[in-house]
Amino acid sequence: MKVLIVGSGGRENTLAWKASLSPKVDKIYCAPGNAGIAKYAECVDIGAMEFERLASFAEENAIDLTIIGMDDPLVGGIVDVFEKRGLRVFGPRKNAAILEGSKAFSKDLMKKYHIPTAAYENFYFAEDALKYLETARFPIVLKADGLALGKGVLICNTLEEAQDGVKTIMQDKKFGAAGNCMVIEEFMTGREVSVLSFVDGKTIRTMTSAQDHKRAKDGDQGLNTGGMGTFSPSPFYTKEVDDFCSRYIYQPTVDAMAAEGRPFKGIIFFGLMLTLDGPKVLEYNARFGDPEAQVVLPRMKNDMIEVMEACIDGRLDEIELEFEDNAAVCVVLASDGYPVSYEKGFPIEGLEKFRDQDGFYVFHAGTKFKDGKIVTNGGRVLGVTATGKTLKEARANAYEATRWISFENKYMRNDIGKAIDEA
Numbered sequence: 001m002k003v004l005i006v007g008s009g010g011r012e013n014t015l016a017w018k019a020s021l022s023p024k025v026d027k028i029y030c031a032p033g034n035a036g037i038a039k040y041a042e043c044v045d046i047g048a049m050e051f052e053r054l055a056s057f058a059e060e061n062a063i064d065l066t067i068i069g070m071d072d073p074l075v076g077g078i079v080d081v082f083e084k085r086g087l088r089v090f091g092p093r094k095n096a097a098i099l100e101g102s103k104a105f106s107k108d109l110m111k112k113y114h115i116p117t118a119a120y121e122n123f124y125f126a127e128d129a130l131k132y133l134e135t136a137r138f139p140i141v142l143k144a145d146g147l148a149l150g151k152g153v154l155i156c157n158t159l160e161e162a163q164d165g166v167k168t169i170m171q172d173k174k175f176g177a178a179g180n181c182m183v184i185e186e187f188m189t190g191r192e193v194s195v196l197s198f199v200d201g202k203t204i205r206t207m208t209s210a211q212d213h214k215r216a217k218d219g220d221q222g223l224n225t226g227g228m229g230t231f232s233p234s235p236f237y238t239k240e241v242d243d244f245c246s247r248y249i250y251q252p253t254v255d256a257m258a259a260e261g262r263p264f265k266g267i268i269f270f271g272l273m274l275t276l277d278g279p280k281v282l283e284y285n286a287r288f289g290d291p292e293a294q295v296v297l298p299r300m301k302n303d304m305i306e307v308m309e310a311c312i313d314g315r316l317d318e319i320e321l322e323f324e325d326n327a328a329v330c331v332v333l334a335s336d337g338y339p340v341s342y343e344k345g346f347p348i349e350g351l352e353k354f355r356d357q358d359g360f361y362v363f364h365a366g367t368k369f370k371d372g373k374i375v376t377n378g379g380r381v382l383g384v385t386a387t388g389k390t391l392k393e394a395r396a397n398a399y400e401a402t403r404w405i406s407f408e409n410k411y412m413r414n415d416i417g418k419a420i421d422e423a
């Protein structure tokens, strides 16, 4: 079969690699793709938000399955456009992708269906938010309602900071229309865990757990980023936690979406906080995490394409997911200055060292070809993933492999997976 992947990051590189392992797949296209994806897929110069052009491409090239990697097109309704034209596509429709697209929606859903999450209020006017803050407890968390590249969350320690935050989100509109509405919620403490799952509208199959490192600098300092590195599994995600979440979070979320007339097909990413009162939902995403995909998919034994087709056809109950009994760590190599401002266009050396190295992967996030060479082309440039028998071994392998790569401006965190030492 022929597969089209929509997106251009490390996640899409991972999806293209995983799809290439499926015996069912003969040919992969990726729009728009990047220099690493080009190893597995023919890159097509169509943007992820050009829904009609993408659908026409799928029609003209007899694509059997389109996989949407990114949040923006999903929230914008790309799946509805493909389905209307009779094309097979993996991902939630617009009315279900709202689970990620509107934090106010997802908080109201959790409240209505008693799914554990932080206490909150939604606000549509800055004056109301400011009034509420006068009697609030600090720290407190402000969230722009809509998509904001993972940057629309502000943790405020004082009333003044929170007042500034309301101004930033609702009045200055730093995150654009995403700030037309805002959630203010209770600050939670605990370990964070990401759990990704396949969903077919009614059945859910969770994947192995992972943990992201969102801040730019070591010791969780600096600004929030898309993610600087991940490890899988999380040693804090115990059997007890899994049992609790299966019963009170995972299936209830799928059932709630169905009950609301918004059946969810695709990937639900549960961002969880393991608090002293038990696991609670921090956020939902409607797609694979990036770089979570880069540690979870290399450990998955199943044919990903088979699982995705089962989701589309509503027969996920026939599938059991299987994962290797190992661990994986991904360290993101970024351009120094990310996520604020950085230079790009520098040649990357050492990529060939990953060839034929079992258990080592280099997934491209922001790269492109220039004069026959691969050069840096983004804030996050590469994700270096390695597996190992244990998390410690995987971490040592991943950091060893980061040394194989060089480019001007190379920046990485040196403490990815440090939390493992405390487990």
Ligand code: AMP
Residues within 6 Å of the ligand: 118, 141, 143, 150, 153, 155, 185, 186, 187, 188, 189, 192, 214, 271, 282, 283
């Ligand atoms: P989100 O995009 O909603 O996952 O938020 C980004 C990050 O902000 C999360 O990964 C957490 O580290 C932090 N965060 C979000 N909500 C809360 C909360 N209620 N309490 C504490 N930290 C939070």
Ligand code: GLY
Residues within 6 Å of the ligand: 150, 212, 226, 227, 285, 288, 289, 290, 291, 292
């Ligand atoms: N790594 C977090 C995300 O993909 O949203």
